[in-house]
Amino acid sequence: MSNGTTKIVIVGGGTAGWMAASAFSRTLGQHASIRLVESEEIGIVGVGEATVPHIKAFNQLLGLNEAQFVARTQGTFKLGIEFRDWRRKGDTYVHGFGSMGHDIGLVPFHQYWIKGRLRGEAADLLDYSVNTVAAMRGKFMPAPVDVPPSNPLGSIAYAYHFDAALYARFLRQFAEERGVRRTEGKVREVETNPENGYVTAVRLENGDRVEGDLFIDCTGFRGLLIEGTCQSGYEDWSHWLPCDRAMAVPCAKVGPPTPYTRSTAREAGWQWRIPLQHRTGNGYVYSSQYLSDDEAAATVLGNLDGVALADPKPLRFTTGIRRKAWMRNVVALGLSSGFMEPLESTSIHMIQSGISRLLQLFPATGDIDPVLVDRYNEQSRFEAERIRDFLILHYKATERDDSAFWNHCRTMPIPESLQANIDLFRHSGRFFRNAEEMFGLVSWVQVMVGQGIMPTGYHPLVDQMPDADLVKFLASVREVVSKNVDLMPAHEQFIARECPAP
Ligand code: FAD
Numbered sequence: 118m119s120n121g122t123t124k125i126v127i128v129g130g131g132t133a134g135w136m137a138a139s140a141f142s143r144t145l146g147q148h149a150s151i152r153l154v155e156s157e158e159i160g161i162v163g164v165g166e167a168t169v170p171h172i173k174a175f176n177q178l179l180g181l182n183e184a185q186f187v188a189r190t191q192g193t194f195k196l197g198i199e200f201r202d203w204r205r206k207g208d209t210y211v212h213g214f215g216s217m218g219h220d221i222g223l224v225p226f227h228q229y230w231i232k233g234r235l236r237g238e239a240a241d242l243l244d245y246s247v248n249t250v251a252a253m254r255g256k257f258m259p260a261p262v263d264v265p266p267s268n269p270l271g272s273i274a275y276a277y278h279f280d281a282a283l284y285a286r287f288l289r290q291f292a293e294e295r296g297v298r299r300t301e302g303k304v305r306e307v308e309t310n311p312e313n314g315y316v317t318a319v320r321l322e323n324g325d326r327v328e329g330d331l332f333i334d335c336t337g338f339r340g341l342l343i344e345g346t347c348q349s350g351y352e353d354w355s356h357w358l359p360c361d362r363a364m365a366v367p368c369a370k371v372g373p374p375t376p377y378t379r380s381t382a383r384e385a386g387w388q389w390r391i392p393l394q395h396r397t398g399n400g401y402v403y404s405s406q407y408l409s410d411d412e413a414a415a416t417v418l419g420n421l422d423g424v425a426l427a428d429p430k431p432l433r434f435t436t437g438i439r440r441k442a443w444m445r446n447v448v449a450l451g452l453s454s455g456f457m458e459p460l461e462s463t464s465i466h467m468i469q470s471g472i473s474r475l476l477q478l479f480p481a482t483g484d485i486d487p488v489l490v491d492r493y494n495e496q497s498r499f500e501a502e503r504i505r506d507f508l509i510l511h512y513k514a515t516e517r518d519d520s521a522f523w524n525h526c527r528t529m530p531i532p533e534s535l536q537a538n539i540d541l542f543r544h545s546g547r548f549f550r551n552a553e554e555m556f557g558l559v560s561w562v563q564v565m566v567g568q569g570i571m572p573t574g575y576h577p578l579v580d581q582m583p584d585a586d587l588v589k590f591l592a593s594v595r596e597v598v599s600k601n602v603d604l605m606p607a608h609e610q611f612i613a614r615e616c617p618a619p
Contacts (some may be wrong), residue, residue: 121482123149126327128304129335130155132165133451133468135288137333140472142295154327156303160589162337164365165460166391166398167274167378168457175469185504187616189287190279193374196252202382205516210567213248216595217559224578227562231546231575233591244595247273252377270601277390307346308414315446334449350440358436359508359564360386360458364413364431365400367425371610379411384524386419397423402458407522438501443493446485448475470500503554507534514568534590546572548601550567
């Protein structure tokens with residue numbers, strides 16, 4: 118470090134690089150000078166287009182204007198994810214964001230629903246959440262500011278779909294306006310201090326040398342600094358999450374954009390559908406052990422609802438995490454820190470949480486102490502393992518037996534941590550969210566139930582409500598949700614009105 122100003126060098130200008138540059142330039146002020154090196158020739162992966170509601174906190178940190186952000190990225194709003202054919206063919210459920218029904222004291226709503234369902238007196242779980250009902254009816258609006266807590270409209274939670282290339286461009290402008298210096302060029306060599314292995318500079322193909330104190334590796338799957346230089350090592354999780362390829366194809370927009378992402382289970386993986394204002398993103402995430410690239414391309418092309426706008430783009434990955442995301446003076450963010458398939462749109466969120474962790478543990482001048490580094494790595498691992506378990510749940514809890522892929526998933530061993538959560542939920546619908554865990558109770562409940570894990574019991578306090586009142590309570594929640602969704606505008610209408618093109 119020099120003169121109390123940390124020289125931060127971000128290598129890579131995809132979503133991770135520009136998110137980091139934007140957040141640092143907004144928060145670190147005079148404590149840091151920020152340079153970003155990227156290579157147009159290498160380009161970006163360009164496929165991360167669906168997010169989770171936490172991204173709103175990131176946008177707030179940057180002070181972005183939502184309407185402008187949505188218009189400039191051809192964005193749409195996302196209330197949740199529809200899962201088709203996951204439990205079995207023909208079956209559909211929705212993981213909606215936000216809360217569900219109406220908790221009573223300490224007892225969450227879904228406990229009342231379980232009792233009603235076990236007695237044959239409750240409808241589908243998705244009927245009790247404003248997010249899921251609105252999603253299925255193509256409606257959208259944010260929670261009004263002045264609604265009382267009892268009104269379900271107050272519990273609307275949402276994220277965005279956006280064009281990844283436009284998002285990187287949008288953030289680039291934001292960061293450059295706040296002093297981030299961008300350097301175009303390919304890193305040819307990484308220089309290190311022979312005494313401690315710290316990275317001192319990156320040298321570009323044109324001979325330029327960019328020096329720094331703290332290096333942020335945002336070089337994508339390559340992990341140029343974290344692996345190439347620091348040799349962190351990679352922990353492979355593909356025995357639990359066997360998909361290792363994707364075939365991505367954008368197609369022309371047909372009809373109004375849905376306010377949700379769709380995930381349809383296929384023979385050897387699943388296909389995403391992400392609606393944007395100007396096109397629809399599609400892709401088949403699959404396991405190369407069970408399907409060839411040609412078969413994957415044919416399947417995704419045969420299942421588009423609009424004309425393909427490009428040839429299928431193949432992508433390869435290995436699910437897992439870098440053993441240490443922070444080593445010496447290198448912190449990996451984005452794909453360089455590891456990757457889990459986009460089933461629950463967790464990657465961009467993990468970039469955001471990595472940035473936030475780093476800002477919380479930001480080292481003082483010249484003091485990259487192991488106490489900071491270790492805590493960063495411990496928290497990153499905790500977050501990744503909980504997300505991993507949540508993703509595995511979708512595969513493991515299936516009744517599908519129509520392909521070798523699904524037979525493998527249904528019968529594979531799973532982490533003990535996940536098995537313990539499934540056992541507790543099956544017993545009486547209970548679940549514990551540990552601190553800093555990304556997905557909360559309502560998410561786990563919707564996916565457990567959606568995948569067919571129906572509890573055999575419920576919390577004993579539910580019995581304090583007389584049976585006749587329980588039926589009335591469930592019916593009234595359902596009715597109030599439905600009536601409130603009636604008041605919401607169509608998603609496309611909302612975008613046209615509130616987020617007009619610049
Ligand atoms: P990249 O976009 O690959 O950027 C790497 C950068 O490093 C580029 O700028 C490149 O030029 C630069 N670079 C590399 N080497 C050098 C070098 N030698 N010199 C100079 N520069 C260099 N996430 C979600 O949250 N939601 C989703 O819906 C989603 N869908 C996905 C679907 C698929 C199939 C895949 C594979 C990923 C998906 N992701 C999703 C993840 C998401 O795409 C990434 O998290 C996000 O795009 C961040 O990528 P990145 O910036 O780490 O890497």
